Amino acid sequence: MNVHKLSHRLETVASFIPKGSKIADIGSDHAYLPCFAIEKEIASFAIAGEVVDGPYQSALNQVKASELDEKVSVRKGNGLEVISQGEVDCITIAGMGGTLIATILENGKQKLEGVNRLVLQPNVSAISIRKWLLDHGWELVAEKILEEDKKIYEVLVAERGNTRKPYSNMENELLLGPFLIKEKSDVFIKKWTQEADQWKKIYAQMKDAEQNDELKKKRSVIERKIKIVEEVLQK
Secondary structure, three states: OEOOEOOHHHHHHHHOOOOOEEEEEEOOOOOHHHHHHHHOOOEEEEEEEEOOHHHHHHHHHHHHHOOOOOOEEEEEOOHHHHOOOOOOOEEEEEEEOHHHHHHHHHHOHHHHOOOOEEEEEEOOOHHHHHHHHHHOOEEEEEEEEEEEOOEEEEEEEEEEOOOOOOOOOHHHHHHHOHHHHHHOOHHHHHHHHHHHHHHHHHHHHHHHOOOOHHHHHHHHHHHHHHHHHHHHHHO
16 A cells, blocks of 8 residues: 555545545554545645554654655644644544544544544444534534455544434434445445344353343343344345
């Protein structure tokens, strides 16, 4: 992968950056996404934020090699602490767990003033992000699901607005994604068939274990998720 050709996953993230944006890519790794966004004239300015020293050095090297020092600022820091308020209008966070992405947004929410769009790509637990957006004035405006190298990824796009607008069945759609349910692509069906099979195995193991209140509660949560998935897939 280089800055001229991104992975399908990151290219999908880049496709949701509004033209001319000032972006911050949090957990930027090699800064491929910010460099690509500048080179393709999608973004006018980019920040590559990285908390770990190795990837931070890689990002610095990448930006230098691409001769983009004037337009891509590589910064070391945790989450949104690498940006100043009002400095960017679009934030991308890709390749982490949904719970971690939601935590980054929560911990840095005062930095979101002036930000118009969030493009978020969780590796797992997209529901954590959907719940956070719902509670903080961000409306989910688009979703994409894709498969690359035998892994399935979801991309969530949000703007400030009516947080409840995309939802007609909150419980089902928080878990599976309101836009993704409507589209019900082959990748979507594959992902949730695999998830349900996995939950069924866990459920069966729990059945054989010694029962206590906590285990019963966990079982009922899993049972509910399986029911939601099966309901949606059978429609």
